[in-house]
Amino acid sequence: xxxxxxxxxxxxxxxxxxxxxxxxxxxxxxxxxxxxxxxxxxxxxxxxxxxxxxxxxxxxxxxxxxxxxxxxxxxxxxxxxxxxxxxxxxxxxxxxxxxxxxxxxxxx
Amino acid sequence: xxxxxxxxxxxxxxxxxxxxxxxxxxxxxxxxxxxxxxxxxxxxxxxxxxxxxxxxxxxxxxxxxxxxxxxxxxxxxxxxxxxxxxxxxxxxxxxxxxxxxxxxxxxxxxxxxxxxxxxxxxxxxxxxxxxxxxxxxxxxxxxxxxxxxxxxxxxxxxxxxxxxxxxxxxxxxxxxxxxxxxxxxxxxxxxxxxxxxxxxxxxxxxxxxxxxxxxxxxxxxxxxxx
Numbered sequence: 549x550x551x552x553x554x555x556x557x558x559x560x561x562x563x564x565x566x567x568x569x570x571x572x573x574x575x576x577x578x579x580x581x582x583x584x585x586x587x588x589x590x591x592x593x594x595x596x597x598x599x600x601x602x603x604x605x606x607x608x609x610x611x612x613x614x615x616x617x618x619x620x621x622x623x624x625x626x627x628x629x630x631x632x633x634x635x636x637x638x639x640x641x642x643x644x645x646x647x648x649x650x651x652x653x654x655x656x
Numbered sequence: 657x658x659x660x661x662x663x664x665x666x667x668x669x670x671x672x673x674x675x676x677x678x679x680x681x682x683x684x685x686x687x688x689x690x691x692x693x694x695x696x697x698x699x700x701x702x703x704x705x706x707x708x709x710x711x712x713x714x715x716x717x718x719x720x721x722x723x724x725x726x727x728x729x730x731x732x733x734x735x736x737x738x739x740x741x742x743x744x745x746x747x748x749x750x751x752x753x754x755x756x757x758x759x760x761x762x763x764x765x766x767x768x769x770x771x772x773x774x775x776x777x778x779x780x781x782x783x784x785x786x787x788x789x790x791x792x793x794x795x796x797x798x799x800x801x802x803x804x805x806x807x808x809x810x811x812x813x814x815x816x817x818x819x820x821x822x823x824x825x826x827x828x829x830x831x832x833x834x835x836x837x838x839x840x841x842x843x844x845x846x847x848x849x850x851x852x853x854x855x856x857x858x859x860x861x862x863x864x865x866x867x868x869x870x871x872x873x874x875x876x877x878x879x880x881x882x
Contacts (some may be wrong), residue, residue: 644814
């Protein structure tokens with residue numbers, strides 16, 4: 549059985565707690581990196597999906613890139629209360645560029 | 657190839673020819689794999705894009721609702737209402753194999769039998785705004801999970817496509833031309849060797865013939881003289 553985690557600043561994540569996702573209010577870079585690594589390596593009740601606010605994801609790019617090619621967990625950036633920075637769509641664009649060589653989906 | 661040294665022997669030639677056949681077949685297979693991966697990827701990435709746009713819009717709205725709720729209720733009330741959840745979402749994670757790339761498939765399991773059982777608080781002490789906020793978020797949950805599935809698949813597929821493309825290119829532009837060049841070199845060298853053997857033989861034959869003629873001439877002169 550896999551669980552789902554939500555990482556980010558308090559205001560952005562606590563709504564998810566009501567839905568039954570596991571929330572971890574964290575804003576600070578080193579703490580976030582440590583937490584992300586711990587969640588990714590955890591074998592007892594592992595996390596299959598980790599949602600992470602764009603603001604925090606921007607600070608943890610290195611850690612997230614390390615998890616990119618692993619099957620679990622899926623690290624998915626979501627917009628937080630501070631608004632949509634477009635980082636999520638940029639990540640999709642990056643995948644397209646990696647696969648195709650140039651961006652053919654978003655170039656309008 | 658000019659740089660590497662190959663032995664111009666018949667054995668090396670057969671070995672190279674066999675290798676070339678394997679390489680050409682591998683190249684064709686990998687090219688097919690790349691094309692199919694690309695087709696699947698483009699399909700998924702289009703879904704990924706539209707899902708992400710929908711989810712981001714939905715989350716924006718949900719966040720706005722939560723902002724309203726925060727304005728209506730005190731922080732402590734919200735904490736007690738939200739941070740002791742009644743519902744728990746768990747995932748059953750399966751694996752789907754797409755051209756030897758294993759992509760995740762999630763099925764959702766909720767702890768309580770009714771997945772809409774999300775209000776972890778009595779309605780007496782909280783505002784209606786909070787109910788709206790929680791509901792808008794819970795409606796978004798299936799999309800969020802599908803997004804996780806699709807986006808991870810896209811990342812995995814993209815990595816595999818990149819790897820396959822490199823292999824195809826290496827075979828097409830380096831390995832196969834090199835081998836063809838080597839095969840040509842060996843064939844030419846072998847032909848050349850054969851020609852020089854032939855010439856040598858012809859020369860030897862000439863020499864032997866001349867010797868024989870001279871010998872006979874000498875003998876006939878001797879006979880005429882005697």
